[in-house]
Each structure stands twice: as structure tokens, then as C-alpha cells.
Amino acid sequence: MTDPNTDGVDGDSPPENDGHRFDRLPATAAEREVPGRPTRAEVVQWWEQRYGIPPATWEEHTFWEKGNGKLWAFAADVVSPIPVESLGLRILRTRQEHWKPSTDAVQRFGRAATENVVRLDRTEAERFARGEDQELPRWDGDWGYVIAAHEIADGVEPIGVGLYLHGELRSTVPKGRQEDLS
Amino acid sequence: MQPLERYASIVDEFDAFRAACDRPLPSVVRVNTLKASIARARAALDAYNVEYEATDWHPGILRLEERGPGTSWPYFHGWLHGQEEVSVLPALALDPQPGDVVWDACAAPGSKTTQLADLMDDRGVLLGNDNNLGRLSALRHNAERLGITNLVVTNQDARNFSFKPFGDRTDDENRIEAVDRALVDAPCSCEGTIRKNPDALDQWSMDHVESVVGIQKGILRRAVQATRAGGTVVYSTCTFAPEENEAVLDHALETEDCELREWEPPAGFETDPGITEWDGDEYDPSVELAHRVYPHRNDTGGFFCAKLEVTG
Numbered sequence: 022m023t024d025p026n027t028d029g030v031d032g033d034s035p036p037e038n039d040g041h042r043f044d045r046l047p048a049t050a051a052e053r054e055v056p057g058r059p060t061r062a063e064v065v066q067w068w069e070q071r072y073g074i075p076p077a078t079w080e081e082h083t084f085w086e087k088g089n090g091k092l093w094a095f096a097a098d099v100v101s102p103i104p105v106e107s108l109g110l111r112i113l114r115t116r117q118e119h120w121k122p123s124t125d126a127v128q129r130f131g132r133a134a135t136e137n138v139v140r141l142d143r144t145e146a147e148r149f150a151r152g153e154d155q156e157l158p159r160w161d162g163d164w165g166y167v168i169a170a171h172e173i174a175d176g177v178e179p180i181g182v183g184l185y186l187h188g189e190l191r192s193t194v195p196k197g198r199q200e201d202l203s
Numbered sequence: 204m205q206p207l208e209r210y211a212s213i214v215d216e217f218d219a220f221r222a223a224c225d226r227p228l229p230s231v232v233r234v235n236t237l238k239a240s241i242a243r244a245r246a247a248l249d250a251y252n253v254e255y256e257a258t259d260w261h262p263g264i265l266r267l268e269e270r271g272p273g274t275s276w277p278y279f280h281g282w283l284h285g286q287e288e289v290s291v292l293p294a295l296a297l298d299p300q301p302g303d304v305v306w307d308a309c310a311a312p313g314s315k316t317t318q319l320a321d322l323m324d325d326r327g328v329l330l331g332n333d334n335n336l337g338r339l340s341a342l343r344h345n346a347e348r349l350g351i352t353n354l355v356v357t358n359q360d361a362r363n364f365s366f367k368p369f370g371d372r373t374d375d376e377n378r379i380e381a382v383d384r385a386l387v388d389a390p391c392s393c394e395g396t397i398r399k400n401p402d403a404l405d406q407w408s409m410d411h412v413e414s415v416v417g418i419q420k421g422i423l424r425r426a427v428q429a430t431r432a433g434g435t436v437v438y439s440t441c442t443f444a445p446e447e448n449e450a451v452l453d454h455a456l457e458t459e460d461c462e463l464r465e466w467e468p469p470a471g472f473e474t475d476p477g478i479t480e481w482d483g484d485e486y487d488p489s490v491e492l493a494h495r496v497y498p499h500r501n502d503t504g505g506f507f508c509a510k511l512e513v514t515g
Binding site (some may be wrong): 081129 | 237238243244246247250276277278279281326327328343344346347348350351352353355356357358369370373376378379388490
């Protein structure tokens with residue numbers, strides 16, 4: 022079942038990412054064997070720097086890569102590599118210039134965010150949930166991937182991931198999750 | 204509706220049973236407490252004028268007045284999941300604890316699996332398996348929307364479920380070789396879903412019942428084998444046929460190290476005991492501890508649920 026040869030085709034080349042299984046992320050760069058694979062430390066730091074999500078949020082979770090740069094958070098630990106269909110929640114797309122969080126990650130963990138959270142009013146939130154792009158000149162925070170949120174039941178709740186560029190907020194809510202809530 | 208006539212001799216108030224089977228089911232949602240408290244989810248429904256009534260046996264199981272749950276903010280946030288009321292029972296019977304290793308043998312599309320994750324407080328390891336790759340995508344979609352992080356999805360034939368991907372017979376400290384609890388919500392003839400799918404019985408035949416019985420027995424036996432001694436296995440179906448229920452339990456009791464255990468459904472939920480005789484066959488007397496759920500008792504779908512302890 023599992024290919025025991027994790028060292029690549031030729032003994033001299035470094036191990037590569039295998040898209041058919043999950044591999045636990047190395048804790049730090051010193052432990053990295055697969056080139057380009059993000060480390061646990063980098064992932065935790067990224068969520069903190071970009072959104073102010075405290076590192077303690079991830080204390081109980083392990084991080085895994087399956088597919089090129091797709092990262093998953095899992096609530097426990099299992100053997101690595103592991104050839105299964107899915108493992109926990111897909112949280113982040115890496116191995117590209119701008120890392121992109123997933124809608125699911127932002128909905129589950131984004132409540133702890135303190136930075137790059139764009140608060141939408143009722144009409145804006147409805148537009149966002151429908152997957153529509155909208156002008157939002159009032160935002161004076163960072164460009165790039167932001168957390169779109171709104172107020173519901175006495176609290177601010179993340180809706181999903183927006184891409185803010187040139188005064189416009191683009192909704193990245195996946196097609197299968199888009200909904201007309203107006 | 205001919206198949207249901209088979210049960211006139213075992214169902215009390217058979218006319219009421221038949222009448223209930225003809226009524227459509229209310230739309231029901233379960234609050235996903237991994238993302239919102241029951242109070243907050245209900246406050247959000249109130250704020251958006253979604254009418255509902257909590258069931259009298261669980262404050263987080265809500266019967267909606269009208270529209271389906273898919274078009275409301277609380278649903279969009281993953282605070283709610285559409286789940287037929289009666290199908291909440293097996294996860295309650297299994298009673299998984301945070302930190303447990305739990306196997307859901309026939310998991311897709313995942314309403315019971317995601318309820319298990321909620322009961323585990325999203326901690327420990329929840330193995331969600333299904334042999335149907337197409338249905339697995341529904342399981343994954345539901346788990347993602349609800350924000351579950353303790354689920355491992357596998358695509359195996361549950362009858363021969365292998366822990367090899369989990370490091371079975373290695374010395375890896377993270378290996379899994381057995382589980383603490385297993386749920387077998389078996390594929391079945393689905394007679395009890397007649398209120399949801401009026402054509403559920405169109406394809407009914409004794410041949411089909413007999414073919415599915417073999418699968419049910421195989422999965423339940425594997426679940427008992429895969430569970431550590433002292434662990435719990437819950438067997439459930441959404442059908443009335445004793446061949447698929449008590450007879451399957453009887454087979455497991457005979458062939459594997461396990462025993463039926465008493466389990467009380469929530470107060471206010473009325474069930475009937477398992478039957479020990481059917482069509483000339485006699486079953487182990489302990490199958491009486493299983494629960495039959497008839498649609499006219501609680502105004503739900505039909506169901507069967509039994510709790511076993513692994514003894515060997």
C-alpha cells in the first residue's frame with residue numbers, strides 16, 4: 022500500500038511531496054526533509070502575524086501536508102505518512118507567494134482573529150455569502166487575504182475569506198457554500 | 204406499502220403506525236456545539252425569524268416550522284446541521300468521550316459522524332469510513348462545514364477494515380490497532396425512511412433484505428473484532444425487518460465476544476424492546492435490550508438501535 026521508498030526515485034535527490042498521502046509537517050526548519058514544505062513554526066507564526074490568532078490556538082493540533090502546499094490541521098496525532106482520504110480540516114494553501122486560508126479554517130478559528138478582519142454590515146455580508154465581489158473603499162487595512170465577518174447573536178462571527186485589492190473585496194466563498202441569505 | 208404489513212403482529216397500534224408512515228417528517232436540525240452554543244444558535248434563529256420548536260427531549264435538536272435549514276445564517280456558519288430526529292439516537296447510545304478512538308464504519312453522508320465529533324468535543328480520533336467514494340465527498344463536505352478537526356476519512360470495505368494505514372503492527376507510538384468504540388449504522392432496506400422518501404419501499408424485496416443481511420453481519424462482526432475488550436459497539440438501522448436487526452445481533456452474539464447492554468434513550472423518547480421470535484426463528488433473549496423505534500410513538504422516522512459491550 023504505502024511506498025516504502027520515501028527518498029525519491031534516485032537515492033541522491035531529496036524526498037518530494039507525495040500528493041496521495043498526508044505527511045506531518047516538521048516542527049522547525051532544522052527538521053525539514055522535504056524541500057519547500059512549510060514548518061509547524063512557520064504556520065503558527067503566519068496565523069499570528071497575519072490575523073493575530075494566538076499560537077496557543079493550535080496547541081492540540083498537528084499539521085499535515087497533502088497535495089502541493091495544501092495544509093491540514095488534525096486534532097490528535099497519527100502515524101506519518103498516512104494514506105487516507107482526509108485528515109482533519111484543510112486550513113491553508115502554501116507554497117505560493119501569498120498563503121491563502123480556507124473558508125473552513127476561518128469559520129472555525131477566525132473568531133480569535135484581531136487583525137485583518139473586515140466587518141461587514143447586513144447587505145455587505147449577504148453579498149459576500151452569495152460569492153459576489155463588492156466595492157469597499159472604507160477598508161484601510163492590509164491588502165490581500167482578509168477575514169470577512171459580521172455581527173450575529175451578540176458576537177462577531179467570521180463568514181469566510183475575502184481578497185482585498187484596489188478598493189474591492191472579493192469573496193472566495195466556494196461555489197458549494199455560496200448562499201442567498203437576503 | 205406491502206412490506207410493512209409483515210409487522211402487524213409485532214407493532215402495537217398498527218393502524219396508528221401505518222398512519223404515521225404516511226405523514227411527511229418535519230425538518231429537523233441539530234446544533235453543532237463545536238461552533239456555537241445551543242443558546243447562541245437559537246438566538247440567531249430568533250434574530251432571523253426562523254421559527255422552530257425544540258424537541259421535548261433535547262434542547263439542541265430543533266424542529267423547524269418551514270423552510271429547510273440550508274438558507275439561514277446560522278446554517279451558513281456551520282452552527283446547525285440537518286439531521287433526522289431519530290438518527291440522533293445511536294451516537295447518544297455510543298456515548299463517545301473526548302480523547303477516545305472511535306470508528307464509524309458506515310459514515311457517509313455524516314450526520315451521525317459529525318454528531319460523534321461534537322460529543323467528543325472534537326478531541327481524540329474519529330475514523331469515518333465508507334465504501335462508497337461518491338458518498339464520502341458528502342461526508343467530507345459536511346465535516347468541513349461544521350469545522351471538525353478530529354475526523355480521519357477512509358474508503359474501505361468495513362467488513363475487512365484494516366488498521367494497516369494507521370501503523371498496525373509497527374512500533375510507531377502513534378499507531379492505532381483497535382478502537383474504544385464503534386458505530387455500525389448499517390446499510391439496510393430503509394423501511395423506516397418511508398416518511399422522508401415515499402418511494403423507499405418501491406424496490407423492497409425479500410431477496411434484497413437477505414443480501415443486505417450478509418453485509419450487516421460482516422460489518423458488525425468486524426466492528427466487534429476492531430474494538431478493544433471493554434469497549435462499546437452500537438448497531439443501528441433505519442428499518443423494521445427483524446432479519447436485519449435482532450437476527451444480526453443474534454449472529455454477532457453467537458460468533459464474537461460481545462454482549463448486549465442496557466441503554467436508556469433520553470427521557471420522553473418512547474421505544475419498544477427488541478423481539479426474540481420472528482418467522483419461526485428464536486433469538487438470544489438479550490436482544491430484548493435493543494430498541495425499536497416506531498414512527499407513531501414519537502412522530503419520527505423508524506429506527507433500530509442496540510448497544511453491545513466487547514467482552515473478549
